[in-house]
Amino acid sequence: MPESPRTYGGVDGSARVAERRRMLVEAGLDLLGTTEPELSVRGVCRRSGVASRYFYESFADKNALMEAVYDRVIGDITTTALAAVSASSNSERERVHAAVHAIVRSVAEDPRRGRVLFSATLSNDVLAAKRAESTKMFAALLAAQANQFYGTSANRKQVLTTHFVVGGFAQVLTAWLGGELDLDESAVVTQCTDLLLAAAPYAAP
Known part of the structure; x- marks a missing residue:
């Protein structure tokens, strides 16, 4: 069973995961909704300011993020x-x-x-x-x-x-x-x- 994210800086781990997910979805909407016909994990992470190692705690791949944006x-x-x-x-x-x-x-x-x-x-x-x-x-x-x-x-x-x-x-x-x-x-x-x-x-x- 995966370990629950730990509290850090007074912020619950689950809340931090949820916030990173929100930032990735918002960045995905920015990119899909303006200039890019395709998403890349690197581009979304750069846009959101979320380190790429955290992308996969919320999404299996870029298609899963695209679905979440939609x-x-x-x-x-x-x-x-x-x-x-x-x-x-x-x-x-x-x-x-x-x-x-x-x-x-x-x-x-x-x-x-x-x-x-x-x-x-x-x-x-x-x-x-x-x-x-x-x-x-x-x-x-x-x-x-x-x-x-x-x-x-x-x-x-x-x-x-x-x-x-x-x-x-x-x-x-x-x-x-x-x-x-x-x-x-x-x-x-x-x-x-x-x-x-x-x-x-x-x-x-």
Whole structure:
């Protein structure tokens, strides 16, 4: 059984491990979200200021770190979107608008997130797998929200619709962040809200 990290300088060993892990994930987000299509252990350690010998106490390899970076971004956005929906009124439009606004704002205020999630120039097997996984997760989350709101249950038509909506929304954000859509943030939110509402009858028959 591995020995627990010792307390040093008044700081619990587990807390030091957690802090080093946080610093490595943040450095990974900086690198993936700005300039580098691939991570290297050396580059991440240099960026984070964490000695390379500590990298492997948190991650098996650079792919594991890349997955952690992606999960961090998805987790932050999901939490923000669900909180926005919970804080909105019970109006159908207000709930959809709150979720869309929260997601668009999250990627607009921190371009690193948008690059990690949507950039076509940042692509490898690890990110491709994580993007497919998150598409399924968001489709399931959208279905659950629709069923809760409308008092309906899942069906094949709803599964198709939620995947269509999530995939389309992701492509809009990809094009917008890539400069292919000449729209301001408010217009993106409004038009995506309208499109999601138009699909609502199919998501909740």
